[in-house]
Amino acid sequence: MNPFYFGRSERPLFGLFTRGRSTPGGVATEERAVLLCYPVGPEYLRAHRAFRQLNQLLNRSGFHVFRFDYACTGDSAGEGVEASFDEWVDDVDWAMDELLDTAGVDSFDVVGLRWGAALAALAARERDEVGHMVLWDPVVSGQDYLDEVLPGGGVEGTVGIEGYPFTAELRAALATVDLRADLAEGEALRTSIIVADDSPDVAALKATLEGRGDRVTLDVVPSPGSWSEVDPFGDALIPQDIIKAIVDRLRNES
Template sequence: MTPMLFGPASRQLFGLFHSPERDSGIAVLICPPLGQEAVRAHRLFRVLSDRLARSGVAVLRFDYHGSGDSPGEDTDGDLEGWRRDVCTAHEELRRRAGSRRIVWLGARLGAALAVLAAKSGRCDPARLILWDPIIDGARYVQELRAGHVEALERSFCVPDPAWRRRLAKDGDAFTDEIFGFGVSQLLRQQLRALGPETLQLTALHETVVLADAGDHIAHQWAGKETARHMPLRVTPFQHPLIWTSDPHPNNAMVPTEAVQRLLAEVHE
């Protein structure tokens, strides 16, 4: 595993390249979630990347601008900039992996960013694997706000009832900071504008969607894209990982079923 900084001097990104132990002809770019979800998934993607490398797959993990170990502040991040970061990471992986077939694995908001980057025409993944993709940005913001308040209540011996009142009455309450990560007004606006109509696929690559059968929004979106004759396959996938929660006895840090399913999809 090789740590590095890459990209233009004005917007460098931190990445970790996992060199393959043999040549499978495949390379994987991992487009991670953001915020607490990125923290929660960090160990899983480390384990997955190591196993992929042992099976002959070159892997690049990276942090978007203003997140993780990349330069910038939390509030510097926005969807358009992060979309460009995906393409920058793609080109870095292409430089290191040569002629290998590049697959993008995007999780949660990272899956939405992968769709936005792929349809921009600036980079050319052969295949997208979208794991629990965020399709309805406005709903996502609401879920994060509610989860943030629940986390506050768990952290205090005597929770403040005013938190719940603010959550119900003020749609912008608990959006400046969510789970300890700063969120800019621009990013909030972009997230609330994110929806199925902005996440249309192209026919230039294959797409696989891994989503719980109860995720009706993701399945409806996939159905509409299939109706547009996009090369898309949807696989119901249930796992015990709770994206915004710290691990606990019923929530393994690295769920075996998740690692096995993702390994299988990469080698499909």
């Protein structure tokens, strides 16, 4: 396990790299690596344990894994009120470079959860090293996300969403994101969409990706709990079946 800071010197990002292990069931024929992209806000804390578990399962399957915190989140530099969506997309780009360098590979897979899925997909548009992209319960529409976490809307300035500041600028940037339109162009990828619940948004996203040439599968893996629900004592959400489904997709279809 190798935790370290990387990226811009003025605003370093925290990352954690773990090497894959060669096991009887693991992938040993060639080195493969995966970048994990967290969700943001309260969902980040709620998902950390699930990411650790996904990380471990991928390592056991032979994958090198790199996960990191976007600027102004987690252990990375920056205060929450300084967070910028464009910078987060740029951070994913930095992390992709870091993974290539640290793992010593020429290509990698990427898994993103919720906003992490959106950020990964947006960053991957310009990258030709991405082999397989897994979008896990992706936020398809930023406006729909805001309507869910801030029902009624009508707020101004910085608001706290379960302890995390969302400035007016950040909310405005999130509101403009719509993967159904934003991913209409870009590198064609092997893409897996894995969700706990099917929805018209997800079907539309699949159609968008197919339209640009992606080879897309959509798996609905019913799973208890919801990322946007919050436990007053900070409980984690660990959707075991989805985590296993992600590992299976990456092992079997790259």
